[in-house]
Amino acid sequence: GAGVSQSPRYKVAKRGQDVALRCDPISGHVSLFWYQQALGQGPEFLTYFQNEAQLDKSGLPSDRFFAERPEGSVSTLKIQRTQQEDSAVYLCASSLEEDRGTQYFGPGTRLLVL
Amino acid sequence: GIQVEQSPPDLILQEGANSTLRCNFSDSVNNLQWFHQNPWGQLINLFYIPSGTKQNGRLSATTVATERYSLLYISSSQTTDSGVYFCAVVRRWMGGADGLTFGKGTHLIIQP
Numbered sequence A: 001g002a003g004v005s006q007s008p009r010y011k012v013a014k015r016g017q018d019v020a021l022r023c024d025p026i027s028g029h030v031s032l033f034w035y036q037q038a039l040g041q042g043p044e045f046l047t048y049f050q051n052e053a054q055l056d057k058s059g060l061p062s063d064r065f066f067a068e069r070p071e072g073s074v075s076t077l078k079i080q081r082t083q084q085e086d087s088a089v090y091l092c093a094s095s096l097e098e099d100r101g102t103q104y105f106g107p108g109t110r111l112l113v114l
Numbered sequence B: 001g002i003q004v005e006q007s008p009p010d011l012i013l014q015e016g017a018n019s020t021l022r023c024n025f026s027d028s029v030n031n032l033q034w035f036h037q038n039p040w041g042q043l044i045n046l047f048y049i050p051s052g053t054k055q056n057g058r059l060s061a062t063t064v065a066t067e068r069y070s071l072l073y074i075s076s077s078q079t080t081d082s083g084v085y086f087c088a089v090v091r092r093w094m095g096g097a098d099g100l101t102f103g104k105g106t107h108l109i110i111q112p
Helices: none
Strands: A005-007 A010-013 A019-024 A031-037 A044-050 A053-056 A065-068 A075-079 A088-095 A109-113 B004-007 B010-014 B019-025 B029-037 B043-048 B052-056 B059-064 B069-074 B083-091 B106-111
Touching: A005 A088, A010 A019, A019 A088, A019 A109, A031 A075, A044 A065, A044 A075, A075 A088, B004 B083, B010 B019, B019 B029, B019 B083, B019 B106, B029 B069, B043 B052, B043 B059, B069 B083
Parallel strands: A010 A109, B010 B106
Antiparallel strands: A005 A019, A019 A075, A031 A044, A031 A088, A044 A053, A065 A075, A088 A109, B004 B019, B019 B069, B029 B043, B029 B083, B052 B059, B059 B069, B083 B106
8 A cells, every 4th residue: 555645745935935735544554643743863752643632842943943633634734934044854654553553654755945 | 751762873784793782761652663764864664662572584683671772683784774864752651642752863784
């Protein structure tokens, strides 16, 4: 079956622009996670959904970051008024189970803010 | 939060060599995964191993949860094994799911 997909794969934005990043999880997966990976670092947790409910957004770096999963499948991570420090790879992962289990990662969206 | 330390940070080996990568963590965990991040940035699942031992071909992993460490073994290394290996954990708690906390990774280079 298909894995986690993300779009776009690459995004170049001018400072101050808004961007929207999309994640299609594996069909039937209850849990969805967003991570941010800076160059040369490990991924860092941003936010977590169980179905359509956002249960944890403690990792979102500022109120410019917003995520949603309105129908419990596709998720969108939105960044408003992008800054240069937002440049990173944004990774989405999904998991079949609610409270444990393997997380499967998508290929990521590489965001460059100029 | 939980701390994850990986060692060594960098490892250069000749093709055919064996290697052991270590992951130490600071708290009880519900989930521990090993990943290989390839040069294109894709995180590839190697093992889901919060405890015990698993093997998959030339790779094997052992987690000793009571002593809070995990080891990844790579035997008969190939150049395609090059990349960054991450250990990631979810701390054990009663509140449900949690995001993975990643270590800084081990950068492995296999020379022909």
